[in-house]
Amino acid sequence: MKVVQVEHGAGHYPVYVGQRLLSMSGIWERHLEGRVLVVSDETVAGHHLERMRPLLREYGRHRELILPPGESFKTIEQWSRVIDALVEMGAQRDATVIALGGGVVGDLAGFAAASYMRGIRVVQMPTTLLAQVDASVGGKTGVNHSSGKNLIGAFHQPAAVVADLDTLGTLGNRDYRAGMAEVVKYGAIRDPHLFSWLESNADALSSRLPDLLAESVYQSVRNKAEVVAADEREAGQRALLNFGHTFGHALETVTDYSQYRHGEAVAIGMVLAARMSELMGMTEIGTADRLARLLDQFGLPTRLPDDIQRRSLLRLMRLDKKNRADQIRLILLESIGRAVVRSCPADDILEVLNQS
Numbered sequence: 624m625k626v627v628q629v630e631h632g633a634g635h636y637p638v639y640v641g642q643r644l645l646s647m648s649g650i651w652e653r654h655l656e657g658r659v660l661v662v663s664d665e666t667v668a669g670h671h672l673e674r675m676r677p678l679l680r681e682y683g684r685h686r687e688l689i690l691p692p693g694e695s696f697k698t699i700e701q702w703s704r705v706i707d708a709l710v711e712m713g714a715q716r717d718a719t720v721i722a723l724g725g726g727v728v729g730d731l732a733g734f735a736a737a738s739y740m741r742g743i744r745v746v747q748m749p750t751t752l753l754a755q756v757d758a759s760v761g762g763k764t765g766v767n768h769s770s771g772k773n774l775i776g777a778f779h780q781p782a783a784v785v786a787d788l789d790t791l792g793t794l795g796n797r798d799y800r801a802g803m804a805e806v807v808k809y810g811a812i813r814d815p816h817l818f819s820w821l822e823s824n825a826d827a828l829s830s831r832l833p834d835l836l837a838e839s840v841y842q843s844v845r846n847k848a849e850v851v852a853a854d855e856r857e858a859g860q861r862a863l864l865n866f867g868h869t870f871g872h873a874l875e876t877v878t879d880y881s882q883y884r885h886g887e888a889v890a891i892g893m894v895l896a897a898r899m900s901e902l903m904g905m906t907e908i909g910t911a912d913r914l915a916r917l918l919d920q921f922g923l924p925t926r927l928p929d930d931i932q933r934r935s936l937l938r939l940m941r942l943d944k945k946n947r948a949d950q951i952r953l954i955l956l957e958s959i960g961r962a963v964v965r966s967c968p969a970d971d972i973l974e975v976l977n978q979s
């Protein structure tokens with residue numbers, strides 16, 4: 624097991640990365656207090672909750688709440704069910720919420736913990752690669768509103784994050800690959816050594832070799848921890864984590880969130896952002912192709928599909944409030960391992976979109 628300490632304004636918390644962690648009593652003893660509510664979704668609970676049950680039974684004062692799976696249930700109604708469960712079990716300010724699941728459960732249960740009695744403890748137990756390398760670390764919690772994703776939420780740092788790699792064994796290939804896009808992102812924006820390491824080990828990682836998988840989760844968490852420690856509330860360098868996301872979000876929106884996993888849309892978005900960096904003369908020609916080659920090795924898409932209107936994407940990208948009329952703020956690459964925020968002319972963005 625490896626541990627990354629994440630620093631934040633009010634202290635720090637550990638992220639444990641390793642195998643057999645869900646049933647490791649030492650972690651439980653260190654981090655559980657008061658009554659415990661385990662929140663999970665039907666799919667994850669079916670696969671992994673049983674491994675935690677012996678410890679839960681031993682602990683005693685706990686309850687389980689199993690929600691329907693998927694992004695469409697990251698709602699205020701499901702948040703309300705978590706609050707109801709806490710009220711019904713008589714949870715006090717010393718209670719703990721355990722979020723066992725992907726980013727949806729983590730964000731939703733985390734937000735319930737943030738808001739119940741103005742904040743109780745949450746222990747994140749992420750079970751998707753995306754949640755282990757990204758969503759569970761950094762303290763962003765929230766739910767969707769019918770008019771926008773993550774519109775309601777709060778910063779609420781977990782007491783601990785337990786990334787048990789064994790849970791990834793039941794994850795479908797598409798979700799696994801989508802998580803890999805975020806691992807590649809850390810390499811591209813701030814860790815050239817990680818990027819080269821991924822290039823050398825892409826095939827073994829695609830077949831989920833445990834030691835390599837452990838290393839990629841650990842290195843990703845370390846990178847995310849460094850960024851959020853330097854910028855807890857996203858005032859500066861945390862924005863670099865959005866590399867590929869402005870293009871990606873537009874693509875997810877235009878396809879009604881039904882065609883692409885988030886990581887797949889981000890993969891295409893990162894290549895577009897790298898091409899934009901080349902067009903603006905900021906980075907060496909060939910950088911975007913190198914990035915696309917690595918993403919392709921992980922089975923991720925790297926080009927826009929033909930049937931998407933490029934102008935519709937541009938229109939959506941313009942909606943971001945931070946933009947001025949003819950300029951759009953993007954995260955671009957100076958080189959593999961070095962990213963910056965730049966305002967880009969809309970006409971140049973359209974050119975890149977048209978060439979994809």
Ligand SMILES: NC(=O)c1ccc[n+]([C@@H]2O[C@H](COP(=O)([O-])OP(=O)(O)OC[C@H]3O[C@@H](n4cnc5c(N)ncnc54)[C@H](O)[C@@H]3O)[C@@H](O)[C@H]2O)c1
Nearest residue numbers: 666692693694725726727750751753754758763790793794
């Ligand atoms: N808080 C943050 O900083 C942050 C960062 C990135 C993404 N997010 C959020 O994360 C969410 C996406 O996360 P996600 O991709 O984990 O989605 P998810 O939680 O919906 O999980 C994807 C699917 O995989 C299933 N699943 C989860 N773990 C499994 C396992 N071990 N085996 C088999 N199936 C499993 C789930 O039931 C679900 O159907 C989005 O809502 C996004 O907004 C948050």
